[in-house]
Amino acid sequence: MKKILILDDDPGILEALRIAVETEGYDVKTEGEPANLVKKVRIYKPDIILLDLLLSGFDGTVIVRELKKNKDTKNIPVVILSAHPTAKKSAEEAGADDFVAKPFDVDTLFAVIEKHID
Amino acid sequence: METTKSMPTVKMVKKIPGLPSNIKKILLFHAKTQETFRLYKRAVEQTDDSIFITDIKGVIEFVNPAFERLTGFSKNEVIGKTPRIIKSGRYDKKIYQVVWNTILSGKPYRAVFINKKKNGEFFYVDHSITALRDQKGNITHFVAVWKDITDRMKAEEERRRLATIVEFSNDAIFSKDINGIIESWNKAAEKMYGYTKTEIIGKHVNILFPRDRKDEFNFIMDQMKKGESVIHYETLRQKKDSILLTVSVSISPVRNTSGKIIGASSIARDISEKKHIEEELRRSKQQLEMILSNLVDGITVQDPQGGIIYANQAAAGMAGYNSWNEMLQNPAAWLDWFEIRDEFKKPMSLSDLPNRKIAKGEESSQKLINYVNKKTGEEKWSIVKSRRVVDNDNKTALIVTIIDDVTERIELERRKDEFISIASHELKTPVTSLKVFTQILERLFKKNGEEKVLRYLFRMNQQIDVLTNLIGDLLDVSKIQSGKLQLRRDWFFLDQVIKETVETIQESADAHKIVMKNIRRKKVYGDLDRIAQVLTNLLTNAIKYSPGKKKVIVSQKITKDKVVVSVKDYGIGILKSHQRKIFERFYRVYEDKDKTFPGLGMGLYISSKIIARHSGNMWVESTQGKGATFYFSLPITKKS
Numbered sequence: 172m173k174k175i176l177i178l179d180d181d182p183g184i185l186e187a188l189r190i191a192v193e194t195e196g197y198d199v200k201t202e203g204e205p206a207n208l209v210k211k212v213r214i215y216k217p218d219i220i221l222l223d224l225l226l227s228g229f230d231g232t233v234i235v236r237e238l239k240k241n242k243d244t245k246n247i248p249v250v251i252l253s254a255h256p257t258a259k260k261s262a263e264e265a266g267a268d269d270f271v272a273k274p275f276d277v278d279t280l281f282a283v284i285e286k287h288i289d
Numbered sequence: 290m291e292t293t294k295s296m297p298t299v300k301m302v303k304k305i306p307g308l309p310s311n312i313k314k315i316l317l318f319h320a321k322t323q324e325t326f327r328l329y330k331r332a333v334e335q336t337d338d339s340i341f342i343t344d345i346k347g348v349i350e351f352v353n354p355a356f357e358r359l360t361g362f363s364k365n366e367v368i369g370k371t372p373r374i375i376k377s378g379r380y381d382k383k384i385y386q387v388v389w390n391t392i393l394s395g396k397p398y399r400a401v402f403i404n405k406k407k408n409g410e411f412f413y414v415d416h417s418i419t420a421l422r423d424q425k426g427n428i429t430h431f432v433a434v435w436k437d438i439t440d441r442m443k444a445e446e447e448r449r450r451l452a453t454i455v456e457f458s459n460d461a462i463f464s465k466d467i468n469g470i471i472e473s474w475n476k477a478a479e480k481m482y483g484y485t486k487t488e489i490i491g492k493h494v495n496i497l498f499p500r501d502r503k504d505e506f507n508f509i510m511d512q513m514k515k516g517e518s519v520i521h522y523e524t525l526r527q528k529k530d531s532i533l534l535t536v537s538v539s540i541s542p543v544r545n546t547s548g549k550i551i552g553a554s555s556i557a558r559d560i561s562e563k564k565h566i567e568e569e570l571r572r573s574k575q576q577l578e579m580i581l582s583n584l585v586d587g588i589t590v591q592d593p594q595g596g597i598i599y600a601n602q603a604a605a606g607m608a609g610y611n612s613w614n615e616m617l618q619n620p621a622a623w624l625d626w627f628e629i630r631d632e633f634k635k636p637m638s639l640s641d642l643p644n645r646k647i648a649k650g651e652e653s654s655q656k657l658i659n660y661v662n663k664k665t666g667e668e669k670w671s672i673v674k675s676r677r678v679v680d681n682d683n684k685t686a687l688i689v690t691i692i693d694d695v696t697e698r699i700e701l702e703r704r705k706d707e708f709i710s711i712a713s714h715e716l717k718t719p720v721t722s723l724k725v726f727t728q729i730l731e732r733l734f735k736k737n738g739e740e741k742v743l744r745y746l747f748r749m750n751q752q753i754d755v756l757t758n759l760i761g762d763l764l765d766v767s768k769i770q771s772g773k774l775q776l777r778r779d780w781f782f783l784d785q786v787i788k789e790t791v792e793t794i795q796e797s798a799d800a801h802k803i804v805m806k807n808i809r810r811k812k813v814y815g816d817l818d819r820i821a822q823v824l825t826n827l828l829t830n831a832i833k834y835s836p837g838k839k840k841v842i843v844s845q846k847i848t849k850d851k852v853v854v855s856v857k858d859y860g861i862g863i864l865k866s867h868q869r870k871i872f873e874r875f876y877r878v879y880e881d882k883d884k885t886f887p888g889l890g891m892g893l894y895i896s897s898k899i900i901a902r903h904s905g906n907m908w909v910e911s912t913q914g915k916g917a918t919f920y921f922s923l924p925i926t927k928k929s
Contacts, residue, residue: 257775274723277728
């Protein structure tokens with residue numbers, strides 16, 4: 172089973188996404204805090220990471236850059252989910268693999284996940 | 290008539306011994322005659338008055354040395370000529386006629402004449418001409434005696450000139466003797482004090498002093514006696530009608546030719562008007578000061594070189610000084626206390642400050658400045674406006690600057706922008722969960738095939754989309770308002786955007802058929818997503834405002850310099866009076882019946898602004914009841 176790690180500071184979104192993704196047949200781990208994420212990724216070894224950029228004042232691009240620098244994690248595809256319109260550009264610049272604007276259609280999200288998960 | 294030195298004198302004759310008495314008598318007579326003659330001759334030759342003798346026709350036969358000295362002519366130059374030679378040219382022929390007539394009749398002629406010297410200089414003489422008669426009584430010669438009164442006349446002229454100056458001067462001028470009795474009084478004094486010359490000459494000068502100033506006279510006279518003048522002394526005097534005057538007097542001692550002080554002369558100027566104006570000025574200045582110091586805006590005035598002439602309390606306070614005086618003492622200090630930045634909070638060159646721009650020759654200049662107090666870290670915003678004030682030669686005389694503290698306003702704007710940005714983000718978050726949950730339910734119920742439930746869930750999803758769009762529109766409006774709508778421009782195929790957008794809208798439009806006409810391949814430069822947003826808005830409106838109708842037509846037209854896209858519907862149409870207003874913010878069309886159309890009224894506003902940012906145009910053609918066609922144009926740029 173493919174593993175997905177989701178990082179978002181909104182519990183509502185985390186819950187909704189977990190149910191959606193599990194129903195679709197993936198293994199899910201959700202995180203509400205950005206702290207030590209790289210470590211957690213190295214331990215959980217997900218096949219794809221979904222994360223929001225604006226995590227309660229914390230800039231998500233910092234994590235993206237860290238993940239892409241670290242040899243253990245740089246090959247894991249990172250998809251940014253964000254309600255912020257300018258986030259797409261920041262996501263690209265930080266090295267993310269894709270971007271989905273919130274609110275999104277679940278189908279759209281799954282299409283993107285499937286695109287990158289191999 | 291020459292004398293020879295060999296002619297004996299009376300003394301000598303008397304000394305000759307042994308002379309027979311009759312010969313002695315004759316010799317004595319001759320000697321006496323000779324001496325008398327010699328005396329007369331000496332008198333004529335040595336007198337300081339000019340003497341000349343003419344014949345009966347006026348031809349000069351003799352001139353004395355004084356004449357030669359006075360006129361500059363030697364006797365050889367004038368003997369044989371008439372006195373015309375010294376004519377000044379100032380007299381009419383008639384005068385000379387009178388002279389002739391007088392002297393020919395035997396009467397002496399006396400007058401003051403002005404004549405001309407050989408070198409052209411004029412001179413005055415007290416002139417007397419007398420006829421000389423022979424023993425028979427016939428006139429044989431004329432003798433003219435001149436007293437040179439040039440100096441006296443010149444002095445007289447000078448005196449008269451000074452007297453005229455004094456008499457007609459604008460200042461009151463009068464003189465008094467050592468005891469204070471008024472001796473002279475000019476016209477201006479008459480006017481100023483109200484006393485005529487005849488009324489006041491002979492009276493004591495303290496008639497002019499108000500009761501409480503009578504001892505001023507003693508003080509003035511003491512000064513005079515010491516030989517000192519009193520200059521520009523401001524005091525009060527009293528007119529004839531008892532009205533008091535504020536005057537400025539200057540009094541000087543008058544001396545006679547031996548240097549003794551014999552009186553004093555006074556010049557007085559009525560300065561009541563001047564004092565009145567000064568008081569007015571002082572009061573206006575005070576008023577202005579009060580107004581300026583209470584103004585909230587800072588005002589500074591500088592000279593053309595930038596030196597500070599004036600700053601009100603507000604300006605001094607803004608610059609970090611405790612008072613305007615402190616600012617005056619150290620006008621450049623504030624530059625060290627603050628970091629000056631431009632409207633983007635980037636460091637700014639001081640030469641960009643509006644007042645410096647005026648100093649460099651500009652007419653007026655304005656700038657929004659952000660400045661940070663280095664010590665406290667406090668950040669403020671001000672709009673600084675400078676203008677120049679010109680003098681009569683149209684050169685910069687002053688630089689006037691107004692500083693308007695807009696910190697609160699700017700911060701409010703920023704908080705508003707921040708709020709809207711955060712709000713839209715925050716609103717999208719629960720909407721995201723809502724959407725996901727709705728779609729999860731859809732999937733679950735799809736498996737079970739519950740038609741009704743699926744239908745309701747579909748509606749819920751639609752409404753969530755509406756909500757999402759509304760939130761997006763709100764954010765767009767606020768961005769447009771604050772000038773922060775960013776476009777991501779690139780080359781894209783307009784026809785592709787049209788086709789994709791039509792496809793998307795058609796999916797949820799059951800009752801309408803969107804028809805595409807004349808859509809040709811065309812590359813344009815702009816923000817793909819935003820153009821799609823505009824088209825979406827127009828298509829959504831077309832469908833919304835033509836309920837019950839079946840068709841919406843999208844067409845494209847390409848001209849030389851632009852491409853025009855149109856969306857046509859057959860719905861309710863738009864009244865001519867509304868047609869321009871519909872592009873305004875929050876404008877919604879209301880029908881007479883209670884039918885209102887949903888929406889915040891922002892779609893067309895946003896669309897028109899997006900098109901405007903692309904340098905295009907947006908407009909509508911419509912007849913009420915028959916439908917509407919919306920057009921937007923995009924320029925075709927020649928970039929490859």
